[in-house]
Structure formats: C-alpha cells, structure tokens
Amino acid sequence: MRDFGNIGRAVQGAIYSAGAYGRRPKVPVEPSALYAAAHRRMSPQAWSYVAGSAGMQRTDEANQQAFQRYPIVPRMLRDVSERSLAVQLFGYTLPAPLLFAPIGVLEMAHPDAELAVARAASALGLPMVLSTQGSVPMERTVAELGANPMWYQLYWSNNNELAESLVRRAETAGAQALVVTLDTHLLGWRTRDLDLGYLPFARAEGIAQYLTDPVFTDLVRRRAASGVAGEAAVNQRPTLAAVRTLMSITRHYPGRFLDNLRSPLPRAAVETFLDVFPCPALTWDDLDFLRGITSLPIVLKGIQSVDDAREAIDRGVDGIQVSNHGGRQVDGAIASLDALAEISAAVGGRVPLLFDSGIRSGADIVKALALGASAVMIGRPWLYGLALDGAAGAEAVMERLIAELDLTMALSGVASVGELSRDNLRLSVG
Incomplete structure (x- = not known):
C-alpha cells in the first residue's frame, strides 16, 4: 500500500522543480483554471452534462459556499513532522481518505473512459467506485484495475432481476462494497x-x-x-x-x-x-431484498436528512454517504456539507459516513473529515483532469488533492486523519 504521509512537500517540490526549467503543469492546479481548461476541451454536450446541475444550479452553488461557513482554526507548536493519511473502511486500509466517485458516461470526457480511471486509481492505490452507467463493462475495468480495490455503485432499476444480476456480477468481479444511489430514481430537471x-x-x-x-x-x-x-x-x-x-x-x-x-x-x-432505469417506487422495505442477495457492505448514497440517516441505521445498513448528487437532482436543496454536520452529530459514529458534493480542494476535504466523514468521494475534479490528459490527468488531480490535504493538516497542527474533529473548525453557521 502506498504511503501518503508527508506527500505534500514532495508533490509541491516536483512542480516547482519542473517550473525552474520552464515546465508548467499540463493539468492546471488552481481549481477554476482546471475547470476552464476542461471546458475548452470538452464538447458543449459533454460539458453541460458533467458540469451542469439541476434547475438554476443553486444546490451546486450552495455545496461550494457551505465550505466557507466552517473555517479551519490552525493550532501551533504541535509535532507534525510525521503524518499519516491512512483510514480504515469495512475492514480494509485505505492509504488516504479519498475514493474515485462513480461517474457515468466517462467516454464523453476521454475515449479510454473507465480504463483510464482504473490506471489512475491503481497508480495511487485508491478505490475506484464503478458506475452502473459505465462506458466500459465492469469486467474489463476490473481487469485493468488488477488487485486495486473496487466498489460498485448500483442504480436500482425497476426490474429486480436486473438489479440482482448487476450485483452478482459486481461480487464476482471482486467488489469490496456496494454503493446504492437513492436520489436518482428519476432524472433531475437539468436545464443545460x-x-x-x-x-x-x-x-x-x-x-x-x-x-x-x-x-x-x-x-x-x-x-x-x-x-x-x-x-x-x-x-x-x-x-x-x-x-x-x-x-x-x-x-x-x-x-x-x-x-x-x-x-x-x-x-x-x-x-x-x-x-x-427509473424506479420511483423504491421504499425502505426494498432494502430487505438487497440484503438478501448480497453479503457486501451496503452504503446508501444520497442521504441528506437526519431522519433518513437514523432509519438507514435501524435498517442495518453498513454505511451512509451524505450527498446531493453534486446538485444534479434537486434545485435549492440543502448543502451537502451542512447535511453532513447534522447527520454526523445524530449518527454518533455508529456507521462510517462518506461524503461528496462540492469538494474542490484539499482544505475542503479537511473540513469534511473534521465534520465527521470517514472518507470522501471525489468526482468532477478528477474527471476534468481525465478530459485534459487521460489517466495521467485524473491521477494528477487526485494526487494534488491528497498533497493539499496533507499540507493543510500539517499547517493546522494535525498529524493524522483520526485527530481531525469539530475542534479544528469554527462552527460559524448562520
């Protein structure tokens, strides 16, 4: 397993060293420059589908603005010379609390689609979460992943026999967990x-x-x-x-x-x-069917309500992913980070919490972890890197997020992910 402890200075130093010889990063580091470069590279249809959100884009904006309401409070004179980013999830050790989130139709960004992402994930040793809406069959992607960890994301169709078949294939392919997306039983009103x-x-x-x-x-x-x-x-x-x-x-x-x-x-x-594809008739009782066909840990993705989180735990799920689908489903919904803060306080560590929606930097990851996330799933940022430079681009974006996470933790007086808590933030919600 790759060790990402103290990676920040190494990645930073490599970029500065190349810059001394006139070589700037092929994939921009600054988030807005990354998005602008990907926008220029991708077709109008691909960009609108990937970057667009529901309605007036208010939920996507709320996701990003929420991070400003939880400022980090750095602490001084603490020994952070040796740092660890490793975390435990479902009995496995991850070298960093990041996963490649499931994104469908990757062929819009790069012709190698999932195969390129598999190479990037393998290079970093981070789990890749395969999407039901993949451009490449899961078996081919897993062959490219080799021994690298893989999770499978299920869009539950209105045909249970089909849902079961997809889950069985994922199990056979070696999935370590099953992520069930709940919030896309119908497509959101995506104006673009x-x-x-x-x-x-x-x-x-x-x-x-x-x-x-x-x-x-x-x-x-x-x-x-x-x-x-x-x-x-x-x-x-x-x-x-x-x-x-x-x-x-x-x-x-x-x-x-x-x-x-x-x-x-x-x-x-x-x-x-x-x-x-659409399945608006799903209810909590359908989880019994899912548990009956798989022994994999089940993570419910799309939880935003404290009551739903409690219900999920009562129903015996293994993990909760706090997410509003990057703002792509409901316009004007609660920011995912605000939902995480509420759900984490209510759940009290009874199951792992994963998080996505709105992360753009390593500092954002620190805030999500401090608010109770066990790990985060990254989506759009690495996809933009994929569009610009294939597997190398996706890898570069994720490695830089890990590097910024490492440096932000160190500069905040934190030596390991496990030390992060609400004490590292000023809770200035309002």
Missing part, C-alpha cells in the same frame, strides 16, 4: 441538458453494463421480437442528428457494425434501458 436536447443514454452512451448483462439482453431480445422497438421514430423526419444518433447506437451495441445497422436490437436496447 434540456436546452441542448441531450441525453447520452438515448445514444447508447453510458449503458455498457446493461448491454453486457444477460438479464437485460434477454429483455432486449423480447422487446425486439414483439415489434415494439423503434415505433417512436417511425413518423420522425430523418435529420443529420438522427443519423448521428443511429450511428452511435449501432456502434455501442455489441457485435459487428453492419449487422447491428440492419438489426432491431440496438434501438430496442436503448428503449429498454429508458424503460427500466
């Missing part, structure tokens, strides 16, 4: 995507897990045999965009391109996905 009329799944992007799943492919074959597939497009006048969509669907479906072009299966697959 709506203005572009862009939904990647309608082009068969980000549905590789489904296209390689035996339960899903059986549903597709039955739909195609029924003659239902493609009916929605019969009376539509052909356009260049429609041709591009057809080419994308044909290219993504397994098999030979020309065979797929003549087959009803690719379009049936997209329509089947759009039918099975």
